[in-house]
Amino acid sequence: MILKKIKRIVGRNFRKQLIYVNYLEKKPIQSKMILYEAYHGRSMTGNPYAVFKYLIGKTEFKDFRHIWVIKDKSVIQEEFLHLPNVEYVIYQSIPYVKRLATAKYLINDTTFPAYFQKRKDQVYANIWHGTPLKTMGLDIKNKGFAEHKNIQRNFLFTDYFVSPNKFTYEKLLKSHDIYSIYNGIVLDTGYPRVDLMWNADTNQLKKKLAIPLNKKVILYAPTWRGKLGERKNESIKLAEDVSKIQQAFADDYTVLLKSHYFAHQFFKENGLADQCVPNSIGTNELLSIVDLLITDYSSIFFEFLPMNRPILFYPYDKDEYLDTRGTYIPLNELPGPICQDVPSLIEHIHHIDQVKKQYGPVYREFKGKFCYHDDGNATARMVDTVFRGRPSEHVIKTVTNKTKILLYGGGFLNNGITASLTNLLKSIDYDLYDVTLIDYGNQKEEKIHNLNKINKNVHIIYRVGSWNATIAERLRHLLFLQNGAYTPYMKRLMPAKMYQREMGRMVGLTKFDIGIDFSGYSPFWSLLFAFGDFKRKSIFLHSDMRKEIDKKVNKKYPHRKNLHIIFSLYNFYDKVLSVSKLTHEQNKQNLMRFIEESSRKMDYVINTIDYKNILAKKEDYQYEFAMETDLSLKGLASTAPAFPMPSTSNINFITIGRLGPEKDHAKLIDAFSVIASANKNARLYIVGDGALRDVLKEKVKKLQLQDKIIFTGQIDNPYTLLNLCDCFVLSSNQEGQPMVLLEALVLGKPVIVTDIPGSRSVVEGGYGLIVENSIDGLVKGMNDYLEGKRINEQAFDYEAYLNDAINMFYEKVCRIEK
Template sequence: MNFKRIKKIAKRKVRFIIDPLKEYLSNKRVRIRAKYSQYVSLPIKEKTVLYEAYHGRSISGNCYAIFLKLVQDKDFKDYHHVWVINDISDPMVEELKRNYQNVSFTSVDSNHYLKYLATSKYLINDTSFPFYFVKRDEQIYINTWHGTPLKTLGLDIKNRGMSTHKNIQRNLLHSDYLISPNQFTYEKLLKSHDIYEIYAGKVADIGYPRTDLTLETNGEEVRKTLNIPLDKKVILYAPTWRGTVGKENDTSQVLLDEVMDIQKSMGDDYIVLLKSHYFTFEYFKKNKLDHLCVPNWYDTNKLLAAVDILITDYSSIFFDFLPLKKPVLFYMIDHQEYEAERGFYLDINNLPGPVCESLNELIDKLQNIHILKKEFSEQYDKYLEEFCYNDDGQASKRLVEMIFKKQNQEQLISTETDKQKLLFYCGGFYNNGITMSAINLFDHIDYSKYEVTVIDNANEHKDKWKNIRKLNPKVHVLYRPGVFNKTLKETYEHQLVLRRGIYTDSMSKTAPVKAYQRELKRIIGNAKFDIGIDFGGYNKFWSMLFAFGQFKTRSIYLHNDMMEEYNKKINGKYKHRKNLKVIFSLYKYYDKVVSVAKSANEENYKNLRQFIPDADRKMVYVDNVIGSKQILKNKDVKNTVQTNGKEYLILREQNEENPNILNIFGLTVPKKENYNFINIGRLSPEKGQEKLINSFARLHKEFPNSKLYIVGDGPLKKQLTLQAETLGLENDIIFAGQLENPFALLDECDCFVLSSDYEGQGLVLMEAMIVGKPIIATDVTGVRSVLEGGLGLLVENTEEALTEAMKKYITEGIEYRTFDYESYNNHALQLFYKNVCQS
């Protein structure tokens, strides 16, 4: 071994030791995740309850109401209560210390917080715990959420992807109990976060504990505490904060002006108070006007007991106020814009109070407050009936009895389906054959028997959202927020796996399997899936999670001749070797290793059976399903435009940045007098387009009216374009790029040519057969089993053979039989049900 090689190995070993330690010492978030991961092995504290309201910003709301009920119950006198509060100077801290002995306090991300989060038996939250949180099986997580939604949530928010709410989705999946004020709320919350049918927890439709505070609090006591005159009527203005960080003063000044105008118009009989965002409160405080603001630390629901009239806009506060049967006014100067940008669940025109679009209109309604009760009595009663039927002041009592004392649990609601549940990882939703195969499969699965969920990273790339929107609407999508939780020891163990795989028994003993299982649970929470399917098959991280996941059956897909993929080079570098070295060692942990064609399975069996105990049983094939209906529809979508005396087929339209500008891309419509050949595929070495271009160059010399259209994108784009130019064929070989709908162009061409050196199945072959095109294809793995029986012309994998085949098409034509795609799809689905879905 030469010196350079020795030096390289030594350097790699030193980095292996130093890099994780360096990251641990320099990155606070890494240390937080590592400490938390250590603490999850500590014993559970059976009589400890952790409360976190609004990410530790206050001691209030549902969490506070539950706390009060528990500390007053003699059955729980020896329980320890831990409040998460980031500002230890919050007056509520001193109040709780003064009144209760068994209470302690911590702040988000602190060492004590991590330990309590990992070991407290009961976890109560009204929003969400941090990304690194993983509920242990012994813990009980109660999520109360924080209001009946007027505004849309999650997927229902206009112009926004689900991944912005990924941690809420994840927290809901972790919760054992979801406390709901009404049926409307839990249905909207679970459905908008795409988990209604897979939510494994139970819904307690028992009302909000915080509303008990409103109903049981003495209004005069509130006024005394907050120095509000007893002889005045109280108007509370509680708007949603919609300012911009950095421009808080602008928004706060507007609110101040509004409060002063309302106060002036209503006279001395009223006092107008503002319940504001933290930024606004600080502004008022700085300007010595904080007496107009309700302190942020004071519980809003207790405050409502002292309020005579409520003014709000889009806040859920009005639902909590309704049981008092006092007037509500909605000040919504921008509701049309809000509707367009965000959206509402409820009809703004039928709210239980007037909607005012200007300050003058609001003041006019306030000055005639005596007629509002009669005018809006019908809407008020409807809202009380639909949203407040639980508001009797006993919600906290019901919660404690149901969850802590295990009484009346038959009243709990389950939304979980009893269908077989399938969990897929689909490879990142890039524009490739794997993505199309998944989309096609999901369009054909029997949803009366199967509940389908896809899991993916929350990273964004240009193709992802476009492809996710193509998924069947019955498919759930879960997103992975944050990063891998690992202790320092598990980090080293994981790095070893990434370097060496898990090929031996000794490697399997040192692999951090518990960390992989913990990470999958961090994403899916309590959700239970029968079948885990790594449909992507190229990502070692996801292959590890699925290999060790708690499924009845695990399957991993092989979309190609994987040994050829292992040896594939692009620009002198091995494309997949680093990943596949690890993934090959994981095949033994899967129950089924699934190739996507019979011939691909034969080749994979020959090359990979050494890694798979019981390979004869485990290695199977499942043909890809084809989206025949969409293909037949898309082939007829042919928009054309004429300019400069030529007719162009429009293949791409883009107007995302400015709706007033349309950018189009098109190609000249293939002429009938030409011989138009077409190739569709990624511009990558295994697709053999370099060989095809050389073959076409030979053909073109003899048939100058021949054209070749190449559809696709990839790492060889520049190389192939230069090759065509060097051959003087830049006007005869047309590179169309990646097309959303290649089938319109395919339909206009005469013959499809596949020049691949190997394929998984050659999905594009079947797409061409559905369009009804004659096919020329190299006789290689993944192609042979698709075209055998006369569905196309198979030729040797050489330039000469491809040239002769294209000549044959021109001079003689190619015989081919009709493709029965409906029978094919039925057979493919039966293979999927048999080889993947049977436990």
């Protein structure tokens, strides 16, 4: 039963991962073993092949064992098939897993699988497969969320990021959101595979492809169309286009088609494979015999530039492609004419000398910017550094020396934790701190929407794949999840190494100074941060956590099991931080028995506020035409709310918050029903969504208050509505430090709150009215407001408040003991 549970957690890679972690932990690294992987084993070509071909011919590396990753034997280069020191392993096979875990040197032009994590003494050189013309990673238009996560993770593990030019390493590292946290070395030494173009045996190659020696060669090399996980079949069109060009120039040219390795499968399926250059022939060797190149968005043209031969660009789907993917360089700035149909291509080929003359200046400019290392010695420069350990003038470090913070922020639901973290990330000084958010790469719309609001200086890295762990470690982990770490025995039993290994699998070579579990509700992330390699680590408590255990939603206790586990982890943190002074006192009283040295570890840091954003949006009257009415605006405009706006003839109370039991909207509704019965102009706006929405709406219906209590649902900008209402009311039974109270105070709204520590900590001292936590208390408070009694006695100095909040964060969370 337990093994079945483990298999369900791990998935189909269960056996592979068990073997992999066993080899990681127990098998020595083979110091003279090199593993090469090109295009996930689909070919024995490209940059890894260029490095292999160089090393296999050097006497000093004669004792090395070379491991080639292949999909099947058809990709093997025949001349190397029987060499005794070359071994071939099938991609994702058990031998592959073993070699991946033990080879000293790892050479790849794409990515290793999600379970891969580089050992300390392994050397990983990623030599990506081209200078990007088309956008990558975050820069892709209409991209799927976190689509780039395993590429990003592989880059973070890379010791040497081998690049052909500055443009390439900047675009790839920045588009994968790791430029300033990439802790490896950029080798700006040129692509090894370009050397193959200079050293190819052109006569032998033409003979192999049955090209008459008196014929010139046109190569059509289109890019792959699609995105990760999707492929687009263009094989029929490509074959027809090649045929038309060949017919037009049959006497002078042989036209070859080199399809992307993803597209090649379609040619096989359609019986057209014989019309393509075989995958076993590397693109760069092929370029050595090409007299004219036709391509579209492929990076191939960058590597053809040193040949000083003409290029024609054929982006026949330009408008669609630019709309869905995009390019880094405008197409009209490329070193060749843009042709959108075959007749245009044919016309330009007829006048190719004129094309060379017209585009000569742009061509030379591109060579200077992108090909400054293409001299036939790129492989030697790379090998000198990676294998021989020689110093190089081409070494670049992109990592900053700022204090590096890694944090987990929760599910990014529409709640106070998300609002608090979003504000904090807007307040941090990014000249001093480099901040990274770590998260699951799932596709929830609400989460994506909220992640898009965070400060653009913040990196986001994603978890992909699952634990690398032994069966014993998984069993010990399951026992911990059942019991927590409340006894010395359970603390010893916990698989700390498994948690450290998992954090390492996600962050690669990056070293973080500060670790923050800002959520405090997820056992998985609390564990990883508790055992993470940080100089200082903190966990946040956003409420009275003892009451959170007893919170009940729809007859269930959503936090009971998780918090039982998390409470036992507080001892592993340097700081256990509540979000207000009074909430801290409550948590300290309730939780100190779980925390050794609680007087030192337990503290508080108040939430920051983004007052500039609040003030800027308070008069965002996207529906100002409805200001004087109580008419529903549903259907009038896409931006219009589906609820009546506040009328100046009414007294408009408002509350904002997730519709959960801790907010106790039911109590507020009962109190407002008393107010409404005596005040026909009273209205209550309930802003937010949540598990109790239907229950609360039914309650309002039974009280026949549908025309006076307005449910707005979740509003992206609640500040306009808040600003238009007269008085803010918060009926919560528990809070850490309510963000909505701070927002109401920024807007100068009178506020009424129930007497609980979190709310009291915000308004005590004259910033609002504190009432008994009951229906009667809320009725009295709202009546006091209606009778004209002064609710707020003090003006809220939001600038001073923010300054205090961020300084507390720096001092208590970010200060590293010397």
